[in-house]
């Protein structure tokens with residue numbers, strides 16, 4: 001998982017890390033944002049230091065998502 005807690009990455013760096021285009025990365029984070037698991041804001045990218053729209057995973061929301069899927073993923077944990 002590329003989205004670490006308290007780490008901000010711009011779409012370009014997310015795409016590069018995932019091996020996809022920045023546009024594809026933007027589509028993915030846009031859908032993730034609807035679940036409130038991530039935060040989108042203008043900030044400094046932790047990877048390229050560019051001030052841009054970055055994506056950050058929200059620890060509590062991520063935790064909630066993990067709890068919700070624990071039963072289904074329990075065997076993998």
Ligand SMILES: [Zn+2]
Nearest residue numbers: 010013045048
């Ligand atoms: Zn970046």
